[in-house]
Amino acid sequence: MNKNDFIRKVNRLPWADRACSFEAVDCWGLIVLYFRHVTGIEIHQTPDYEAGRDFITCYDGDRVFWVPGNRSEGCIAVFYRGEHPDHVGVVIDGNRCLHSRGRGEGVRIDPLPVLERAFTKTEFLKYGDI
Template identity: 40%
Template structure:
């Protein structure tokens, strides 16, 4: 565990609108997984396990990062601080954090960019074919 340094509200205010940049994980720019990493560290005081090859672009979030990261997570209902995995065309394509009835997520791609958004969770559930929810195993102990 690391020291919590922000409330959820402070984190949301600091990150909404940040630009989406592939594999970024800072308060200058983030991708969807980078936002999850920052949220868990600064709001929950949890340093998430690294996903081998993710930051140096040696793996993709869809085919390698999500399956590898699931080893540290277990399925749950829509809980505060849970991570969602969104599916499109049967494949995982996006992640973010559940905050009440909202989703905090960095949506974008390399062609058009994007930014951190704070949207109603039910709106995202209508956007994607399927959404799964996971809680971090190390938060349970």
């Protein structure tokens, strides 16, 4: 599936905690689907995600599989509140992010500068497949 077909399929899907399907998806589930269907990569996931652990625990367990990236298509944007990662999305071009925002909002595309203003810090990563 190419990027544009994927975006059409997931845009406006509802958010659901720990969901990773074409019916509903949370922010990390959207990353998993993007890599699976657009790049053909099955990214590593720790058991914490399926076990319903909090986002920070899941992120900390999976962070070792990602390397520093930049604001380019296919990298992920990790948004922080204070010192803690709080949300993720996939960069779909140099200035927009596809993400699943949370309860009541779901999947949408926002300009990266808008998201960066809503959070205290943004980090860009690419999958390292180690």
